[in-house]
Amino acid sequence: MFPYKTSFTLKRNQGTPLYLQLANQFIELIKSHKLPPKTKLPSSRKLSELLEVHRKTVVACYEELLLQGWIESIPKKGTYIKATLPILQQQEFLEEEDVQTTCANFSFEKRTLLDRKVYETEEDWIVLDDGVSDVRLTPLEDIARTYRRISTKRSTIDALTYGSTMGNQKLRNALADYLNETRGVQCCDENILITRGSQMGLFLSAKLLLQEGDIIVVGQTNYVAADISFLERKAELVRVPVDENGLDTCEIERLCKEQKIKAVFVTSHHHHPTTVTLSAERRIHLLNLAKEHQFAIIEDDYDYDFNYNHAPILPLASHDTHGNVIYIGSLCKTVAPVFRIGYMIAPKEFIDEAARVRRYIDRQGDALLELVFVDFLKSGDLDRHIKKILKVYQSRRDLFCELMEKELGDYFSFDVPKGGMAVWTQLDSKYSWQKVSEIARKHKLEIGDWQRYDYENIGHNSIRMGFASKTEEELKELVKRLKAAFDELESR
Numbered sequence: 001m002f003p004y005k006t007s008f009t010l011k012r013n014q015g016t017p018l019y020l021q022l023a024n025q026f027i028e029l030i031k032s033h034k035l036p037p038k039t040k041l042p043s044s045r046k047l048s049e050l051l052e053v054h055r056k057t058v059v060a061c062y063e064e065l066l067l068q069g070w071i072e073s074i075p076k077k078g079t080y081i082k083a084t085l086p087i088l089q090q091q092e093f094l095e096e097e098d099v100q101t102t103c104a105n106f107s108f109e110k111r112t113l114l115d116r117k118v119y120e121t122e123e124d125w126i127v128l129d130d131g132v133s134d135v136r137l138t139p140l141e142d143i144a145r146t147y148r149r150i151s152t153k154r155s156t157i158d159a160l161t162y163g164s165t166m167g168n169q170k171l172r173n174a175l176a177d178y179l180n181e182t183r184g185v186q187c188c189d190e191n192i193l194i195t196r197g198s199q200m201g202l203f204l205s206a207k208l209l210l211q212e213g214d215i216i217v218v219g220q221t222n223y224v225a226a227d228i229s230f231l232e233r234k235a236e237l238v239r240v241p242v243d244e245n246g247l248d249t250c251e252i253e254r255l256c257k258e259q260k261i262k263a264v265f266v267t268s269h270h271h272h273p274t275t276v277t278l279s280a281e282r283r284i285h286l287l288n289l290a291k292e293h294q295f296a297i298i299e300d301d302y303d304y305d306f307n308y309n310h311a312p313i314l315p316l317a318s319h320d321t322h323g324n325v326i327y328i329g330s331l332c333k334t335v336a337p338v339f340r341i342g343y344m345i346a347p348k349e350f351i352d353e354a355a356r357v358r359r360y361i362d363r364q365g366d367a368l369l370e371l372v373f374v375d376f377l378k379s380g381d382l383d384r385h386i387k388k389i390l391k392v393y394q395s396r397r398d399l400f401c402e403l404m405e406k407e408l409g410d411y412f413s414f415d416v417p418k419g420g421m422a423v424w425t426q427l428d429s430k431y432s433w434q435k436v437s438e439i440a441r442k443h444k445l446e447i448g449d450w451q452r453y454d455y456e457n458i459g460h461n462s463i464r465m466g467f468a469s470k471t472e473e474e475l476k477e478l479v480k481r482l483k484a485a486f487d488e489l490e491s492r
Contacts (some may be wrong), residue, residue, distance in 0.1 A: 002035065004042060005050045018053060023068075026061065029413045030070055030081055039081040059170060088479050104255065113228055117449045125444045126478050130273070131303075131422030131466035137392065138336040139385050146375045150368065155286055159367040165355045167194020167343075168370035172479040174377045175343055177283065181303065184318035185327065190348045193355055194365055196340040198300055201328035202229045203361075204344065204354045205263075205298050210235040214262040217255065219247055221460065223272040224452045226265050226300065235262070239456065244277030251283040256293045263296040268406035269304050270314055270420040273453050273464045277418065283316055290324035301329045305386050306468075307419035331373065333421075334386060340366070393421060393468045400467040403479040411486055421468035427461045439488050445481040 008025050029035045044062060048055040054269070063081060065071045072082045097208055121127055150156055159168065166172065172189040179185045195201045201224065210216060212234040218227065219242040229239055238261075240251040247266055255261060262285065267276040278286075290297050299316045317327035323346075330342035344354060376382050400418045402422060414425040427433060437447040453463045468474060 002039070004047060007034075008051055010051065010053065011377065012179075014248075019057045019064060022051070022053075022057065022061040023064040025484045026065055026436065027065070027068075027070060030085070035081050036408045037081050037085045038083045041079045041081070043078070113231055119446050119448055121446050122315065122444070125436065125446055126446055126470075126474065126481060128478065129466040129469055130464040131420060132391070132446075132469050133333055133336065133389070133421065134471075135338075137335045137389050139381065142381055143335075143339075143376070144373060145380075146372050146379075147368070148377065150371050156368070156371065159371060163364050163367055164180050164193070166351070166358045167365055167366055167368055168374070169376075170374045171341075171370040174374045178377050178382075179343075179345070181313075183301075184314045185345060186318070187345050190345050191351055193344045193346075193351050193358070194370060195328075195330075195342040195344055195358075196362060196365055197332050197337075197342040198231075198328045198330040198356075199301055199342075200226060200362070201330075201342055201344040202226055202300065204299070204357055205296075205326050205328070206230050206235070207357055208350065208353055209263050209296055209298075215255075216262055217247075217252055217258060217264040217456075219266075219271060220456070220458065221273055221453065221462075222265070222455070223267060223300065223302075224455055226298075227455055230265070242271060242274055244276055245319065246276055246282055247286070249259065249282045251284065253289055256289060256295075261293060261295045263298055264290070265298045265300070267300050267302060267318070269301055269313060270417070272300075272302065273422075274424045274462075275422065275464075276416040277313060278316075280313070287316060287319055287322075287324065291322045295324070297325045299325055299327050303333060303420050305334050306390065306393060306421055307391070308397065309418045312419070317345060326350065331382070334382070335376075339369065339373070341369065348478075357412050396467045396472060397423075399472050400465075400475050400479075402463075403476065407479050407483045408486065410431070421463040422466045424462055425465050427463075429461060431461075431486075433463065435489060436485060440482065440485040442488070443481040443484045445478065445485065 005457065006023060007029065010021050010155045014021065016024075028410075042050070044055050044058040048058045051058070062071065062073075066073060070082060070085070071079055073079050083443075100487040119127070140488070169189065171194055172192045175192055176187055176189050179187065193201075193204075195204070196230065205231045210230060210233040214233075215238050216230050216235050217238050217240055218230070221242055222239070222241045227237060238255060240255070241248040246268065247264075252261075252264060266278060266286070268283065270277060286297065289295075296319075297316060301315050302319075304312055304315065315327060317325045325346070327345040328342070332339055332342065344351070346354070401414070404412060404414065404423070404425070411428050411431065412425045413428075414423050417423055427436070433447065437450060440447050447463075450463045454460060470478060
């Protein structure tokens with residue numbers, strides 16, 4: 001007889017009811033062939049005595065197994081494991097243990113292009129990021145207060161169902177007003193698609209614009225996530241030089257005369273990764289080229305708000321009168337990455353098509369969060385937050401550049417950035433980031449994936465060093481550990 005008494009383990013202090021625990025363990029015994037088809041089960045009274053549980057628990061368990069189709073009740077004969085159950089082919093394991101399947105028993109496309117290194121560190125480590133905001137400065141109390149107020153409004157109930165794939169209508173209206181006022185972008189709600197950050201805007205733009213073999217022009221150094229988005233579409237990336245004035249538009253003009261260009265990707269305000277600003281002359285030149293040769297300009301304005309020396313330069317989108325610019329931005333970096341609110345601005349017919357495609361990857365955004373950001377925009381809370389963090393980040397930039405020059409000037413060359421949250425630093429050619437990174441880890445400093453800044457193996461020996469996310473004391477400690485790494489490197 002099957003050893004029922006020793007084959008089940010029931011835990012009374014668990015959240016799962018006893019009858020479900022019992023049913024689930026029965027199912028595992030059936031699947032593992034320990035209770036094969038046509039096996040007669042003990043009566044509910046007998047099993048309750050063996051397991052020392054109430055008879056109603058066993059009755060409920062049998063009812064559950066019956067409903068799920070694992071057992072059958074034959075009148076005047078008893079309860080049996082269902083006779084028609086097929087044998088489940090299972091891999092044999094040497095030891096009985098919980099096993100998680102790691103290998104799929106079917107074929108699928110693996111995208112090695114999307115691989116990205118993940119660096120795990122302990123609490124007392126310092127991680128050198130490439131320029132992200134300090135989430136400790138997030139106005140959580142203001143956002144939480146607004147969230148509570150919005151959530152308790154009766155009218156908010158309407159936002160809890162399915163809505164437009166374009167995003168909340170109130171947020172689209174508020175963003176149109178805000179961007180028209182702050183960036184000079186002449187748009188209305190019909191030109192705006194709310195996204196879950198700028199990466200979704202990049203994905204949708206690439207999806208709609210690019211087919212296999214299409215040419216898209218990017219910088220010789222470029223935002224690696226954008227490169228990957230375009231390569232995923234099997235587009236051909238043609239790289240042009242980037243100097244102190246941004247993308248070389250004369251080179252783009254030369255390319256236009258030789259071949260058909262589908263799009264140009266640009267981070268005009270602060271080129272990623274070098275932080276340089278696209279000059280006014282080149283902005284106008286690029287717009288004229290786009291009009292003449294009918295290509296799209298994908299403008300990722302990822303850190304427009306962070307400018308320290310003067311007022312931000314208006315984006316290309318503010319000068320576009322022929323419908324060539326797809327303008328992508330987000331509030332994630334300004335407030336905190338967890339708040340996935342971004343936007344894409346383009347001609348209406350492009351936005352309509354993007355919204356149709358978006359439906360099949362992300363039905364809609366977070367409607368409640370979008371309503372909260374309507375209030376955040378209209379109340380002036382966003383502008384106040386920007387003014388506050390600008391002062392903090394500028395102070396951190398100045399300190400970081402001063403420390404780098406003083407302590408590590410013999411190893412690095414860099415220009416003090418006019419804006420953004422990172423410094424583009426070039427390592428002396430005598431040294432390699434590979435060695436620096438290895439030694440830095442001994443001093444609990446993680447340099448991270450430094451190779452991503454040189455996707456084409458140009459050998460510029462430069463990386464972005466973020467300063468915004470760290471306090472002044474943390475910046476001092478970062479430079480201290482980096483100097484210790486170089487001291488050790490020199491002593492070898």
